[in-house]
Every structure is written in structure tokens, then in C-alpha cells.
Amino acid sequence: MNATYISALELAAGAVLLSAVMTLWRRSVRSIVSMLSLQGISLSAVAIVLALHEHEHALLVTGCLVFVVKGLVVPALLRRVSRLDPRSRESRPLVNVPASLVFAAVLIVLAYVVGTRITALSATSATHLAPLGLATVLVGYFMLVTRRRAVSKIVGLILVDNGIALVTFLLTSGVPLIVELGSSLDVLLVVVVLQFLMVSMRHHSDTDRLTEMKALHD
């Protein structure tokens, strides 16, 4: 039982980071969104495995919520955006794909260096995996900084958020339910807001020029 629990947890948490790295590798929005969907589902698997192991009902509810919001709804919203905008393929990232993957490896090492100081407080099989979440956060930031397209920036934001959720589950078995509900709703709303902005900007002018954020300055 215990061995199965640990390997299931490791598999799910590893899949979260793996799908984050895959989003750096893939270019087409369709496959990036599939990776995000996989990430959301793995994240909910982490929560559910933990909940079953520790008999936490609130965490089970959270896991199902994460499955719906991050596994299904958010990817569906992004798919709609990419259908609306055929040019949403990331054609010219600031850092090319092979270099991005090398950077990702460096970020993962960095996450482990920082992470060990946190996990030292309580050494369980779950907290040992927390650096995977930190690494996902860092990969998300990297994506936000180096990708120009609006869709890629939204993807980066979602990666950051999923990474934080993974850290939350592994370290604390989830924050109180009300906070978890609030933060999931917020993520959903932010994605809706961003989608709305992208769509309205397309009616006005060149989205990319706006999302590169060059017009307003001192």
C-alpha cells in the first residue's frame, strides 16, 4: 500500500513538471494546450492520491475541483482562443527551443537547491517532491519572460499557478478549502479576463503589438 502510494505520488508529481518542460519544447498551440490539460489532470491526481492516503475529505473535493478547472475548463478556453487566432503559433521566441530546454534543466537544479531548505522542516515522502512544484513555477516564469505571443504568456501564467498548487498539495495537503476555492476561481477568472482582452484587442488593432507592451512608456 505504502509503496504504491509513493510511486503513484511520484509519477503524478513528475508528470506535472514533465508537461511544463514539454510546453517549452512544443510550438503549436494545440499541443501546448494538450500538455496543460495533462498537467491539470496530473495535479488533480496528486491531490486525490494524497487525499486517499491521509483520509482528507476536503482535499478530495479540491482534487475534483482542480480536475474540472485546470484539467478541462482552462484548456478548453485556451483552445477556443487558438481557434480564433490562427497566428497564435510561437514563431519567434526570444530564446530558441534547445536553449530553453537547457535553461529548464538549470532551473530544475535551482529549484532543488532552494527546495531542500524548505523540505528540511518535515521530511515525508510528499514534501520531498515539493521541489518539482518550485521547478514548475520557475519554468512558468521563464516562459512568461521569453515568449512573445499573448497565448504563450497566458500559458506561462497557468504554469506558475499549477506549480504553486503542486507545492501547496505536497507541503500542506492543501490549504483550507475556502482559500482553495477562492484561488481556483481566481485563476479561472484571470484566464477569462485575458481571453476577453485578447478578443477585444483583436477588434481594435494588432494584438501582438499591444501584448509586446511597447506603446505606453515614459
Next chain:
Amino acid sequence: MLIVAILVIPLAMTIVAASFAWRPWIGWASASSCAAFLGLGIWLSVTTLSAPQWALHHSFRADSLSAFMVVVIGTVSLLATLFTPRTMGQEIASGVTTARYARHYVVLMQVFITCMLTAVLTANLGVLWVSIEATTIATTFLVSHRRTDGAFEASWKYVILCSVGIALAFLGTVLIYYAQLHAGGTVHSSSLDWTSVMSVAHHLDPNVTRLAFALLVVGYGTKVGLVPMHSWLPDAHSQAPAPVSALMSGVLLTVAFYGLLRFRAVAVAALGPAFPRALLLVVGVASLLLATLMLIAQRDLKRMLAYSSIEHMGLLAIGGAVGTPLAIAAVLLHILGHGITKAVLFLSSGEIYHLEGTTEIAKISGLLARRPTLAGIFGFGLLSLVALPPFSLFVSELTMARAEVDAGLWWVVAISLVCLSVIFAALTRHARHMLMGAGPGDATPSTLRASVAVPLITALVICVALGIVSWPLQSLLTHAAQGVMP
């Protein structure tokens, strides 16, 4: 009861505004709802002087600090919403917006105000995060209200930067919770309640708390507008309608700062004063320096006011870094004075934009001869902003300087003094051009409507009154400052 009423009033107003088509009376109703909860907020501050108040099974908690923030939110919201009928009337008349978007505007303003009130009244540090994040969503649409390219760019930048920043604050909150779960080796409490966190704050793991507080400073610092995550602020404040800028600059920034004040108390209890002080000093001084540089050669009126907000937030961070009861009391007085002053300035700059059709400083001149009342209000507002006596910002800055000297931070006082003098010179130069420069032709002086002039002049009089006699607030401020002492 009082707490519930304060939250229900703006919520009910949201529902009213959502269910009727835009009419000017809705604007007046939303202003009266702000006046109502401001009144209740003052009452709440009196009751919290004896003991903190709780509501709804300990979900909400108000100590003097929360009550004081309710008063600040109420005052600035009242000023900003008093301008709703006028701003929307002008925008509909000039075709900038339609009745449909005017309705959205009123609803979003109410949601925005409700979120801020929830943030300061909740007992739970996690719900505090949720409420502050929710303000981002409401204000994004308010920033893009005018639907121009600039407005869309500003709101895009705002929502991306603030979501990323505030995500860091969430990670920080989670780490505090993790440290709390393992404080003293036992599971002490499984909630993020302020009182239960504070009860174990001395036993939090230093390594985890240090990382958590750094994340919280950068995260909430994004919403406060502190360096290095400040770059959304000038764009959002210059593109939003004037009452929205007034609310964002006047209270939203300081509501996020309120979050930092709470977590500073936790961090000081766990780590001792040195680390939180160093961190807040770095971001505070950096913000002050950056704002000074950007203000010298500023060309746009609203961006000038936005950078001045970064300056004042830097001063608040420095005051928070010092962290003595005197410094925190001065910080709180500064929050109120800055809120009112900035609201007056943004609202009058909205009038200037309406009359002159531009916010470029170079294109505005000779206001004093052509529009004496408006120019007078704007001029006195700037005098208050650069903290001349007898305005209340003078008192709060002086008190902060005294607290810094008491704490032995001479170099901070020196840097602040240099920055504030440069800012004084820069703002007076801009103001002299706008108010006294040679105006275009010999236009006859026009008067300002009383509905515009009276609220703004009253607000400035309040700033003066707070600067001369602080006694109505003194006990509240010291009591509130005690509340965030570790």
C-alpha cells in the same frame, strides 16, 4: 453586526446597479452607499478601541487597523463615486462610452470596493489573498473601460504582472501555513486565521518564514507598486478613468500594503526585526529613488501622479521597515492623507483632461487665469502632495523621519530628504508651468460647478484639519499600530 452591515451595503448596491439600466441616480445611490459604510466604519473604529470585533463564526475580524482601513476606503470611495454621475455623463455625451458600459462601470466599481472591504475585514490571511487578487479582476475591466489601444495595453500589462506577482504572494502564504502546521512539532491549528498564526508566530521555522516573507514582499509589493514590480502602475493609472485612478492610487495600493503590514508582524515574531527591515528598506528606498528620477522629466500629468504614488508607497515601505509603534502610526496617517490627496488630484486632473482635452503637461498652461477654482484645488492638492505644512502628509512624514532617527537609520533619513527635495522642485516646476504659464489667448475665466468643487475642497480641508489636530485619530492610530506589533 457592524462588520456584516459594512460588507452588505456595497454588495447590495452592486446588485442594484446590476439590475437597472444606467441612470444618474444610480451614481448618486452608489455614492450614498459609500457614505453609509464610511459612517459605519467610523462607528466600528470607536468600538474596536475597546476590543476586536468578530462576525459570522469568526470569519471576519476587525481590530483598530481593519477599522481604520475601512475609514480610508470609505473616504476615498465616497470622493470617487461622487464623480460617477458626472464622469459617465461626460463620457456618454462625448461618445467615449455607452449606457451599457456605464452600467458595467458602476457594477465593477462596487465589486472593487466590496473586495477591498473584504480584504481588510477578513480574519483569514488566505481570504485576504483571494480578495486582493479579486480586485485585480474588477480593476482590469475598469482600466480598459475606455476601450482604446492604450487602455487595452495598460490593462493587459496590469493583469499579467499583477497575477504573476500575486501568485508569489500565494506561495508565500502557503509557506507560512506550512510553517504554522509544523510550529512546535505539533499540528497546532489548521487554519490561516490571523490570531492563530500570530499565536504560534514565535515558533515558525526561520528558514521557511524567511523565504515566505521575501515572496510576500515581492508579491504584495507588485500590487503596492513597489520596485521591482511597479511597471504596470503608471500605465494603468494614466489610462483608467479619473475616479478609477483615484480609487486605485488612493486605496488599492494601500490595501495591498495592509497585507504586508500583517505579514511583517508574523515575520518579525519568527525572525526578529533585522531581516524584514532590510528587505522593506531595500524595496522602499529603491521605489523612492526610481520615482524621483521618473518625476524629474515627466511629461504626462497622470503619469506624474502615478509616479508620485510609487514615491509615497516607497515611504510607506520605509516606515514599515522601521516598524516601531510610532513609525506604524505615522504610516497609517500617511495612508489616509495620501489617499485623500491623491483622490483630489486624480479627480481634478480628470476635470483638466475634460476641459483641456489632454494630459500632456507641455500643452496645459495658464490654468490659474482661465479656471481659477479648478487650478486652485489642483495647486493646493500638489502642495499637500509634496507634504508642505499644514497638510497631514507633512505631519506623517515628519513623524516617520523621527522614528527613523530613533531607530538609528540616519542614512535613510538623508536619502529621503534628498529625494523629497528633488521631487518638490520637480513638481513645483511642472505645476508652475500648468498653473501660471502663459495661457492660450485671453479666454475669460470660467467657474467650476459646485458639485465638483465642494467635495474636493472639503477633502483638502480635511487634510489640513488632520495636519493641525490629529487628536480624533491619535488613539485609533496608536491602537491600530499596537495590533501589528509582534
